[in-house]
Amino acid sequence: MTTDSKSGTTRRGFLKAGLAAGGALAGGTTAARAAGPDPTITEIQPWNQENGDPVDAAPYGMPVEYEKHVKRRTVYWLTADPVSSINFTPLQDLDGIITPNGICFERHHSGAANVDPAKHRLMINGLVEKPLVFTMEDLMRFPRSNHVYFLECAANTGMEWRGAQLNGVQFTHGMIHNVMYTGVPLRLLLEEAGVKTNGKWILAEGADAAGMTRSIPIEKALDDCLVAFKMNGEALRKEQGYPIRLVVPGWEGNMWVKWLRRIEVGDKPWMHREETSKYTDLMPDGRARMFTWVMDAKSVITSPSPQKPILHGKGPTVITGVAWSGRGTIPRVDVTIDGGKNWHKARIDGPSLDKSIHRFYFEFDWDGKPLLLQSRAIDSTGYVQPTKDELRAIRGVNSIYHNNGIQTWYVNENGEAENVEIS
Amino acid sequence: MSKFLETTLAATTAALVLAAPASAEKFNLGREALPEEVAAWDIDVRPDGLGLPEGSGTVAEGEELFIEQCAICHGDFGEGVDRWPILAGGQGTLTDDRPVKTIGSYWPYLSTAWDYPHRAMPFGFARSLSADETYAITAYLLYVNDIVDDEEFELNRENFTSIKMPNADGFYMDDRDEVELPKFIREPCMENCKQGVEITARAAVLDVTPEETAAREAEEAAKAAESEEEARAEEAAAAETATAEAAPAAAPAAEAPAEAALDPELVEHGKKVFKKCKACHQVGEGAKNKTGPILTGIVGKPAASVEGFKYSKALRAKAEEGLVWDEAALAEFLRKPKDFVPKTKMSFAGLKKEKDLAAIIAYLKSVGQ
Numbered sequence: 040m041t042t043d044s045k046s047g048t049t050r051r052g053f054l055k056a057g058l059a060a061g062g063a064l065a066g067g068t069t070a071a072r073a074a075g076p077d078p079t080i081t082e083i084q085p086w087n088q089e090n091g092d093p094v095d096a097a098p099y100g101m102p103v104e105y106e107k108h109v110k111r112r113t114v115y116w117l118t119a120d121p122v123s124s125i126n127f128t129p130l131q132d133l134d135g136i137i138t139p140n141g142i143c144f145e146r147h148h149s150g151a152a153n154v155d156p157a158k159h160r161l162m163i164n165g166l167v168e169k170p171l172v173f174t175m176e177d178l179m180r181f182p183r184s185n186h187v188y189f190l191e192c193a194a195n196t197g198m199e200w201r202g203a204q205l206n207g208v209q210f211t212h213g214m215i216h217n218v219m220y221t222g223v224p225l226r227l228l229l230e231e232a233g234v235k236t237n238g239k240w241i242l243a244e245g246a247d248a249a250g251m252t253r254s255i256p257i258e259k260a261l262d263d264c265l266v267a268f269k270m271n272g273e274a275l276r277k278e279q280g281y282p283i284r285l286v287v288p289g290w291e292g293n294m295w296v297k298w299l300r301r302i303e304v305g306d307k308p309w310m311h312r313e314e315t316s317k318y319t320d321l322m323p324d325g326r327a328r329m330f331t332w333v334m335d336a337k338s339v340i341t342s343p344s345p346q347k348p349i350l351h352g353k354g355p356t357v358i359t360g361v362a363w364s365g366r367g368t369i370p371r372v373d374v375t376i377d378g379g380k381n382w383h384k385a386r387i388d389g390p391s392l393d394k395s396i397h398r399f400y401f402e403f404d405w406d407g408k409p410l411l412l413q414s415r416a417i418d419s420t421g422y423v424q425p426t427k428d429e430l431r432a433i434r435g436v437n438s439i440y441h442n443n444g445i446q447t448w449y450v451n452e453n454g455e456a457e458n459v460e461i462s
Numbered sequence: 463m464s465k466f467l468e469t470t471l472a473a474t475t476a477a478l479v480l481a482a483p484a485s486a487e488k489f490n491l492g493r494e495a496l497p498e499e500v501a502a503w504d505i506d507v508r509p510d511g512l513g514l515p516e517g518s519g520t521v522a523e524g525e526e527l528f529i530e531q532c533a534i535c536h537g538d539f540g541e542g543v544d545r546w547p548i549l550a551g552g553q554g555t556l557t558d559d560r561p562v563k564t565i566g567s568y569w570p571y572l573s574t575a576w577d578y579p580h581r582a583m584p585f586g587f588a589r590s591l592s593a594d595e596t597y598a599i600t601a602y603l604l605y606v607n608d609i610v611d612d613e614e615f616e617l618n619r620e621n622f623t624s625i626k627m628p629n630a631d632g633f634y635m636d637d638r639d640e641v642e643l644p645k646f647i648r649e650p651c652m653e654n655c656k657q658g659v660e661i662t663a664r665a666a667v668l669d670v671t672p673e674e675t676a677a678r679e680a681e682e683a684a685k686a687a688e689s690e691e692e693a694r695a696e697e698a699a700a701a702e703t704a705t706a707e708a709a710p711a712a713a714p715a716a717e718a719p720a721e722a723a724l725d726p727e728l729v730e731h732g733k734k735v736f737k738k739c740k741a742c743h744q745v746g747e748g749a750k751n752k753t754g755p756i757l758t759g760i761v762g763k764p765a766a767s768v769e770g771f772k773y774s775k776a777l778r779a780k781a782e783e784g785l786v787w788d789e790a791a792l793a794e795f796l797r798k799p800k801d802f803v804p805k806t807k808m809s810f811a812g813l814k815k816e817k818d819l820a821a822i823i824a825y826l827k828s829v830g831q
Contacts, residue, residue: 112672113672114670114672116672119535120585120741120752120753162495164504169494170494171493172493172495173492181489205665205670206665210671230488248582248588250582250588250589252506305512307510309506310508310509310570310573310574311506311574312574312582315569315571315633316565316569321561325556325561326632326633328634328637330635331636335638373652379659380654380656381652381653382652420647421647422643422647423646425646433642437561449664457665458664458666459661459665460661460662461660462658
């Protein structure tokens with residue numbers, strides 16, 4: 040088993056291991072007749088005889104050694120420097136709807152700030168009756184709220200605008216995570232300071248060396264934004280903005296300012312770097328859309344996928360994936376195995392929450408012939424996830440952000456999957 | 463019912479009816495921010511000039527600052543080094559197949575070019591530029607983008623908002639609701655939706671998917687070793703044809719002075735000066751070669767000897783001649799790198815103050831082993 044998980048740590052190694060395993064099992068999956076007694080049953084295994092680790096062997100537990108390949112990975116050629124860069128959530132290895140904290144993708148502009156909570160303050164200033172300063176203790180005395188939301192980077196799938204480029208769902212779709220946030224509604228903090236009637240926008244600012252800033256309309260700020268201090272029940276991870284981050288449900292990840300230290304209220308947007316030179320979508324006519332905040336409905340099959348080939352040969356096969364929309368819930372996901380000639384309604388299993396990842400399954404009997412797999416999300420507004428070509432017809436190929444087109448995986452007779460585009 | 467619960471319920475009810483914020487119950491938590499505190503943090507600048515402090519700077523002053531503090535990543539003229547952002551040029555390329563989005567070709571407002579470096583640059587040493595310096599650098603950015611053409615041009619708070627950026631009208635509000643939603647809110651086809659299906663593109667053709675880091679590092683190391691061997695072979699060949707007088711000078715024995723105690727104040731100052739180097743160089747435990755080599759233990763080390771770093775030919779040649787980074791050599795190099803090693807990859811302008819030079823060397827000694 041150890042050998043398997045080790046070889047599984049590189050894509051090529053994984054595929055090789057997969058092929059070997061697939062070959063060995065191909066004849067046996069439906070035969071259900073063993074060639075001889077299985078030594079894993081007939082021999083006593085060490086874990087069945089010797090005691091395991093005592094409690095406290097790991098005061099903060101980590102995944103078992105066989106799951107070491109489940110980790111964030113980066114695409115080293117994407118950015119100039121790892122301090123201002125991104126890595127990706129291993130979607131191919133996950134199930135359900137919650138992303139574990141340690142593998143939530145990271146995106147920093149000047150590194151992950153290490154902020155001492157005792158020295159952290161949240162200031163509210165600008166067009167307010169009374170500018171305020173809160174300590175972490177102050178924030179803990181406001182009523183809290185719990186919500187599961189997806190956070191997707193606007194550039195997720197951005198490398199695929201010009202065509203299929205990266206062979207792995209982790210790299211094509213891994214700039215997303217979905218956790219339960221605990222935090223104080225931003226509305227309560229703004230009300231505490233008293234927003235003046237001409238206060239139409241807020242500027243959220245981070246305490247990191249990038250001094251990250253984004254302008255957000257006051258309606259959104261007073262609607263469902265949270266100042267969060269917990270994710271999945273525990274403190275935010277440093278790389279996710281410890282001790283507090285802004286949660287802006289359904290809107291692009293860059294607005295969810297980490298290490299949040301200041302909210303300024305103003306009468307106009309600030310037009311800072313991240314809302315002019317970046318996070319604006321260049322269109323074919325040379326002009327650019329700005330303030331493209333909402334994340335459109337999107338889905339992707341996470342298994343099988345290039346990093347998760349089918350190893351068991353033909354027969355009963357589970358297709359699974361994730362779907363989400365910044366405009367609401369996902370009541371329906373369709374799946375095709377023949378490149379879009381015919382579609383089947385997938386089964387959504389688990390909680391269906393507003394602006395959260397949904398988990399879908401499609402179980403079928405694989406005949407061992409090549410497959411062209413796609414999924415298509417339909418959100419609660421009736422928006423149907425478009426094809427990449429439909430998006431390109433409107434937006435061209437240079438908009439970088441907001442690529443929510445349908446993803447295709449080609450699966451060959453060996454069960455290996457590849458990122459492709461189809462007619 | 464406790465006061466706390468009452469207030470909570472009141473707030474919740476207020477939220478349900480979306481009451482105006484002014485009528486909301488307050489918790490009386492937090493304290494009033496002092497004007498000095500607001501001034502310390504509220505440094506943001508808007509297109510209408512709101513937030514701009516007093517100050518001024520000229521193109522010529524900006525050029526000097528830019529070359530010293532920005533050029534290492536962005537190039538002397540904002541042309542960009544490696545994958546670092548290109549800041550100048552690109553005008554008229556926004557409809558090209560490969561648009562070049564720079565301050566001049568893309569950014570709609572000058573205030574962004576003032577606010578961003580002032581809050582976040584230089585990379586790794588944020589908030590170190592004064593208002594005057596930021597005006598000067600912004601003026602230089604206008605100059606390299608052909609928006610002003612006079613080296614004596616001075617940018618200041620008064621004339622700031624009079625400058626219109628070339629692409630100021632190149633942006634419009636998100637119109638997906640009008641343009642896209644009517645197309646994509648529809649009844650999807652379920653059966654016999656198309657006749658044939660062809661694969662039109664494959665990721666495997668490009669093959670840019672990253673392998674595991676360890677595998678990649680091994681690969682890169684192998685490549686580096688290969689090219690180093692090639693370089694050495696070339697040099698050997700060159701040496702053979704060259705005259706015998708070019709025999710390299712014997713490397714002086716590395717200085718091993720009795721470890722004099724370092725002045726802690728000087729080391730502390732050097733640590734600050736080192737922030738200018740940090741975008742490219744790492745020191746200490748876990749340090750890695752980045753744009754520049756690891757500098758742990760550099761004092762007294764032969765030049766171009768950090769393992770795994772690809773040095774310029776120029777520095778390798780100096781190393782062949784026997785250059786050792788003793789204190790004198792380091793000081794001379796860091797005073798003006800391009801004078802000491804004319805074709806060095808290091809695009810740092812140099813340290814002007816003798817105190818900074820002494821301090822950085824003291825600091826590098828302190829992170830010696």
